[in-house]
Structures are given as structure tokens and as C-alpha cells.
Amino acid sequence: xxxxxxxxxxxxxxxxxxxxxxxxxxxxxxxxxxxxxxxxxxxxxxxxxxxxxxxxxxxxxxxxxxxxxxxxxxxxxxxxxxxxxxxxxxxxxxxxxxxxxxxxxxxxxxxxxxxxxxxxxxxxxxxxxxxxxxxxxxxxxxxxxxxxxxxxxxxxxxxxxxxxxxxxxxxxxxxxxxxxxxxxxxxxxxxxxxxxxxxxxxxxxxxxxxxxxxxxxxxxxxxxxxxxxxxxxxxxxxxxxxxxxxxxxxxxx
Amino acid sequence: xxxxxxxxxxxxxxxxxxxxxxxxxxxxxxxxxxxxxxxxxxxxxxxxxxxxxxxxxxxxxxxxxxxxxxxxxxxxxxxxxxxxxxxxxxxxxxxxxxxxxxxxxxxxxxxxxxxxxxxxxxxxxxxxxxxxxxxxxxxxxxxxxxxxxxxxxxxxxxxxxxxxxxxxxxxxxxxxxxxxxxxxxxxxxxxxxxxxxxxxxxxxxxxxxxxxxxxxxxxxxxxxxxxxxxxxxxxxxxxxxxxxxxxxxxxxxxxxxxxxxxxxxxxxxxxxxxxxxxxxxxxxxxxxxxxxxxxxxxxxxxxxxxxxxxxxxxxxxxxxxxxxxxxxxxxxxxxxxxxxxxxxxxxxxxxxxxxxxxxxxxxxxxxxxxxxxxxxxxxxxxxxxxxx
Ligand code: SF4
Ligand code: SF4
Numbered sequence: 001x002x003x004x005x006x007x008x009x010x011x012x013x014x015x016x017x018x019x020x021x022x023x024x025x026x027x028x029x030x031x032x033x034x035x036x037x038x039x040x041x042x043x044x045x046x047x048x049x050x051x052x053x054x055x056x057x058x059x060x061x062x063x064x065x066x067x068x069x070x071x072x073x074x075x076x077x078x079x080x081x082x083x084x085x086x087x088x089x090x091x092x093x094x095x096x097x098x099x100x101x102x103x104x105x106x107x108x109x110x111x112x113x114x115x116x117x118x119x120x121x122x123x124x125x126x127x128x129x130x131x132x133x134x135x136x137x138x139x140x141x142x143x144x145x146x147x148x149x150x151x152x153x154x155x156x157x158x159x160x161x162x163x164x165x166x167x168x169x170x171x172x173x174x175x176x177x178x179x180x181x182x183x184x185x186x187x188x189x190x191x192x193x194x195x196x197x198x199x200x201x202x203x204x205x206x207x208x209x210x211x212x213x214x215x216x217x218x219x220x221x222x223x224x225x226x227x228x229x230x231x232x233x234x235x236x237x238x239x240x241x242x243x244x245x246x247x248x249x250x251x252x253x
Numbered sequence: 254x255x256x257x258x259x260x261x262x263x264x265x266x267x268x269x270x271x272x273x274x275x276x277x278x279x280x281x282x283x284x285x286x287x288x289x290x291x292x293x294x295x296x297x298x299x300x301x302x303x304x305x306x307x308x309x310x311x312x313x314x315x316x317x318x319x320x321x322x323x324x325x326x327x328x329x330x331x332x333x334x335x336x337x338x339x340x341x342x343x344x345x346x347x348x349x350x351x352x353x354x355x356x357x358x359x360x361x362x363x364x365x366x367x368x369x370x371x372x373x374x375x376x377x378x379x380x381x382x383x384x385x386x387x388x389x390x391x392x393x394x395x396x397x398x399x400x401x402x403x404x405x406x407x408x409x410x411x412x413x414x415x416x417x418x419x420x421x422x423x424x425x426x427x428x429x430x431x432x433x434x435x436x437x438x439x440x441x442x443x444x445x446x447x448x449x450x451x452x453x454x455x456x457x458x459x460x461x462x463x464x465x466x467x468x469x470x471x472x473x474x475x476x477x478x479x480x481x482x483x484x485x486x487x488x489x490x491x492x493x494x495x496x497x498x499x500x501x502x503x504x505x506x507x508x509x510x511x512x513x514x515x516x517x518x519x520x521x522x523x524x525x526x527x528x529x530x531x532x533x534x535x536x537x538x539x540x541x542x543x544x545x546x547x548x549x550x551x552x553x554x555x556x557x558x559x560x561x562x563x564x565x566x567x568x569x570x571x572x573x574x575x576x577x578x579x580x581x582x583x584x585x586x587x588x589x590x591x592x593x594x595x596x597x598x599x600x601x602x603x604x605x606x607x608x609x610x611x612x613x614x615x616x617x618x619x620x621x622x623x624x625x626x627x628x629x630x631x632x633x634x635x636x637x638x639x640x641x
Contacts, residue, residue: 056628073636097629109640114633 004048005241008057011095018242052241079240081107088200093209095123102197111197120156121189143179150180187218206236257489273460284310290413293355297530306417306425312351316340317508319622335621337366363562381408389556399552422547432467435474436536442481447490452524492523500526500582504590509622526580561595591621
């Protein structure tokens with residue numbers, strides 16, 4: 001049996017095909033206003049026996065494709081626990097959400113926290129700040145990694161932080177130090193979210209922002225412990241969906 | 254077993270299908286035409302038995318619409334509880350029909366936001382702020398609150414020309430106790446497994462039972478009980494046999510805040526216990542009868558309300574224990590309105606208690622009256638259900 005998992009996030013759509021032993025293929029595409037059309041496009045040339053959706057478009061997808069939809073919390077837990085079985089704490093920073101999940105030895109969720117409804121501390125926040133500094137995302141990460149110290153950013157509200165950044169630059173602050181300051185701000189917020197679910201090793205960092213090596217190393221520095229990032233951290237939710245399909249299929253036999 | 258759909262509705266009056274406030278407005282207007290005065294109230298601490306005994310009809314003032322908030326924010330800070338902002342918006346825009354017919358307004362020093370908001374509206378209608386003792390366990394609290402009840406009595410006498418006697422107040426206490434007993438019987442149908450009544454139906458019944466005296470509403474409550482018993486006999490139940498049973502506790506829920514109940518249902522759950530001031534709270538306790546000191550007995554009962562404005566409010570946890578025991582929820586959602594510090598802080602205690610003592614998954618939801626966070630709340634509620 002081949003099962004598919006699809007994660008319809010605010011910025012990207014992730015698809016994973018799994019044969020029960022390995023990931024056969026995966027794909028990440030930018031999302032837009034017409035999520036369902038993009039999903040159809042992605043699924044056009046692949047074959048699978050069953051599909052499960054997650055992400056904020058999961059209910060829309062499940063209505064169109066008549067399939068099960070699971071929460072991102074569950075999807076990321078399944079995916080992360082499968083990839084790194086000794087994982088106890090999961091941090092997921094996506095385009096519009098940040099989540100911290102603590103799980104037990106069996107992979108069962110013991111507690112989870114999500115950011116409030118605004119973009120503070122999410123991938124979108126980093127994107128807007130990079131824009132404000134007229135950087136591409138890669139340049140932005142490069143710039144932050146090269147700085148010795150960070151300018152403190154006090155506001156976590158995306159709108160206020162953007163004006164704070166602009167006025168810092170206006171006052172002659174170094175662009176690299178502002179970049180690092182922004183990274184500090186998002187890390188501070190993510191760590192406090194993780195502390196609310198209680199942090200235990202090993203810590204797995206997933207979601208699109210896990211590809212940002214500066215965020216990752218700052219989290220490690222802050223916690224004083226290693227943080228694992230799976231090879232393709234963005235597809236962990238979609239992977240969790242595909243794995244869930246196997247579970248339910250096994251239950252119904 | 255086939256599921257029976259469309260059971261007989263609990264009400265069969267002209268207000269079926271309308272928001273429950275319409276039915277209450279009809280009641281208030283009818284009482285007014287018969288000569289009753291009207292007291293607008295904002296909170297569970299308003300002494301209902303005294304109000305009823307004075308031939309005054311209590312009208313719970315509107316506080317749950319997002320549409321009123323923009324106007325309120327012209328005077329109030331944006332970072333304030335939506336319940337306060339909405340209440341104020343209704344008053345300054347003159348859009349609350351209950352406020353429009355109120356002769357007096359009764360207020361309490363519960364949370365800071367409300368207290369200061371009352372100052373801004375006190376010139377519009379005669380308003381009395383009852384000074385609520387906030388450490389109810391102190392031995393002086395009872396006398397203090399009793400004297401406040403007597404003071405609000407004089408205030409109402411002065412502004413409405415109505416008065417009462419100790420006998421009438423005692424009769425009013427007994428009237429409330431009879432009504433509460435019937436209400437608890439109705440709640441019992443939500444405690445059943447599976448429940449035979451929905452949150453929306455309970456909400457309708459609670460709305461009218463809050464404003465009406467027992468003698469006015471009890472026949473209808475009895476009628477509702479008969480209908481619910483028939484549902485049980487017919488095998489009807491609400492929701493799905495697998496639906497997680499949810500207790501929603503915390504800040505008052507109404508109007509646009511009902512989104513929390515709707516989300517719980519949309520995610521496949523059933524709300525079986527409504528633990529707030531617009532829910533079951535007012536009906537869960539009785540007032541001592543024939544004490545020779547009816548006002549003192551009322552004071553005692555109201556000081557037992559487990560509101561987060563009180564400290565240490567340990568009664569919140571003991572009341573929850575009883576509710577959990579009776580209603581057997583599979584999950585507890587703590588509903589906290591944005592910027593409500595007292596419920597928000599207390600949520601930590603509540604969450605630890607629910608998890609440690611009852612081993613039930615717990616979720617705190619902090620939100621306002623807008624619908625911008627509906628999708629995120631859905632994700633959390635779904636994850637809560639997945640963790641059962
Ligand atoms: S929660 Fe407290 S302040 Fe709010 S209505 Fe109830 S008793 Fe009053
Ligand atoms: S919900 Fe909280 S902040 Fe709002 S009026 Fe009630 S006690 Fe005050």
C-alpha cells in the first residue's frame with residue numbers, strides 16, 4: 001500500500017508518499033489563494049491508496065477529497081516521533097504558526113502550546129523583517145550569522161517590530177546586528193513557548209524555519225543542548241499524515 | 254441503532270429559532286406593562302431574589318457583540334476585555350434594548366476594567382456600584398455584602414418607588430430554590446451518557462430562567478423535563494456516540510463568544526457542562542431558607558459564587574470537581590477572554606488541577622469576539638480531542 005500525506009500550510013503545500021517503510025517521494029509548493037487547485041495539480045500524476053490532510057487547509061481538502069483530516073499537532077508529532085524516536089519535545093515554526101509539543105516515550109502528546117493568532121514569532125515574521133531590511137531570506141540568515149551581537153528588538157508585534165527595525169536603521173544601527181536581533185527575538189519567543197510545555201531531550205525542530213541555521217544555533221545556545229533538525233524539516237507534518245493512514249488502515253483490518 | 258433526528262423542540266413559543274434574548278425581552282416588556290420596574294444587571298453577583306421581591310424585573314444587559322466594540326474603543330483602550338468593551342459600546346450607542354428599558358443599573362466592583370467602565374457610564378442611567386468583598390472567606394465579608402444588598406435596596410426604592418418586606422424576600426429565596434432544583438434536573442439530561450440535550454438548547458433555557466422568577470417559569474421547566482424524559486424513552490441522544498464530552502469553564506460565554514461551543518461541536522465534540530455565569534453557575538447552589546435573616550442568607554450564597562475576581566477562589570476547583578464527577582467530561586476547555594487577567598491567571602491552577610486530579614486533557618483558549626482566530630482554535634480543539 002502507498003499512502004499519501006498532504007500538509008496545506010499558509011505559505012506552502014507539502015506532499016509525501018510513503019510505502020510503509022520509506023518515503024517514496026515528497027514535494028513542496030508555494031500556496032496561494034487557490035489551495036485546492038494546487039493540491040489537484042500536485043496529486044495529478046501520482047498514485048496512492050489513501051490520503052490524509054493536515055495544515056490550516058485540512059478541512060477544505062478533506063471535504064473536496066473525502067478523506068480524514070488531522071490536526072497539525074498530531075501530524076507533526078507522528079512525523080517527528082517516527083523520524084527521531086527518542087524525541088520528547090517538538091518545536092515547529094511554520095509560516096503562520098509556532099507550536100511546541102511535549103510527548104511521552106510512546107509518542108503520545110502530553111502537552112502542546114501554540115502562538116496567539118498574530119504572526120509574531122513565525123516564518124512570516126522573519127520574511128517581513130528580511131523585507132524591511134531589503135534582504136533575501138538567504139542574505140538575511142547570512143547577515144545575522146555574521147554579526148557579533150544583536151540589536152535588541154523589543155516589540156514582538158510584526159507591525160511594530162517592522163517600524164522598530166526601520167527606526168533602528170535610521171539611527172545608524174548596523175544591518176547585521178539588527179538581523180541578529182530579529183533572530184534573537186523569534187528564538188526568545190519560541191523558547192518560552194517550549195518552556196510552557198516543559199523541555200526534555202531530545203528536542204526536534206521542524207517546519208520551514210528549521211531550515212534557518214541561525215535560528216537553530218541560537219536555540220541551542222539558549223537551551224545549552226543540542227537540537228535535531230530532520231533532513232527535510234518542512235515535510236514532517238505531511239509525513240505524519242501518511243503514517244497516520246497506515247495506522248488507521250491497520251486498525252480497520 | 255438508528256439515530257433519531259429532529260426531536261421535539263424544548264420551547265414551542267413564538268421565539269423558536271430566534272436568539273434567546275428575544276424571548277427574554279418579551280418577558281421583560283410584559284412584566285413592565287404589568288407595572289414592574291426594570292433593573293439592568295451585568296454580573297452574577299446582582300442579588301436576584303431581592304430584585305424579584307421588589308417587583309422589579311432583572312434584565313441581563315447586552316455584552317457579547319463584536320459589532321459594538323469599535324465604538325467603545327473611541328473611549329476605552331483596545332487592550333481590554335471584549336465583554337467590557339462590548340457592554341460599553343451597547344450603552345453609548347444606545348443599542349441594548351434591555352438598557353433602554355432599565356430604570357436602574359446594578360454594578361459591582363468585580364474586576365478593574367468593569368469598575369472603571371461603570372464610572373464612564375454612570376451619568377446615563379441611575380447606577381449603583383456594590384462594593385464586593387474579594388476575600389469571601391474573611392468573617393466580615395458576609396456583613397459587608399449584606400449591607401451592600403441593603404444599600405442597593407434603598408437605591409432601588411428611591412429610583413423606582415418599589416419596596417418589599419422580609420417575608421417577600423424569604424418567599425423569593427424559596428422561589429429561586431425551586432427554580433434551581435428544576436434547572437439542575439434539566440442539566441441532568443446533559444450529564445447522561447450520551448447527552449439528550451444540546452448546548453444550544455441549554456443556553457436557551459438558561460437565558461430565560463435567569464431573568465424569570467420560579468413561579469413564572471417553573472411550569473415551562475416542568476414541561477421541558479417531560480419532553481426530555483420522552484427523548485430518553487425514545488432513545489434519542491445528542492451528538493455521536495463517540496463524541497468527546499466537553500466541559501467549558503471560565504469567562505461568560507454568549508453572542509459572538511458562542512464560537513467556542515460551535516467549534517467544539519464542529520470538531521465532533523458535545524458540550525455537556527457550561528461552567529460560567531451565562532451557563533450553569535447561577536443554578537448550582539441554593540440559598541438557606543427560614544434563617545430569620547433572609548438578606549444575610551442571600552449574601553452568603555452570592556459570596557459562594559466561584560468567580561475569579563475572588564481570592565483565593567478555591568471554590569472554583571471544588572465546584573469543578575462536582576461538575577466533573579456528574580457530567581463526566583472527556584476534556585476541559587478553559588475559555589478566557591482576551592485581557593481578562595483574573596481568569597487568565599487562574600487558568601494555570603485550573604489546568605493543573607484538571608490534569609493532576611482528574612487526569613483529563615485540558616486546553617486554555619484565550620480569545621475575543623472576532624472570528625479571526627477560529628481556524629487556530631479549531632486546530633487546538635482537534636488536537637485536544639486527539640489526545641483523549
Ligand atoms: S464571571 Fe465574575 S465578574 Fe463575570 S459575571 Fe460572573 S460573577 Fe460577575
Ligand atoms: S471576563 Fe474578566 S475582564 Fe471581562 S468583565 Fe469578566 S471578569 Fe472582567
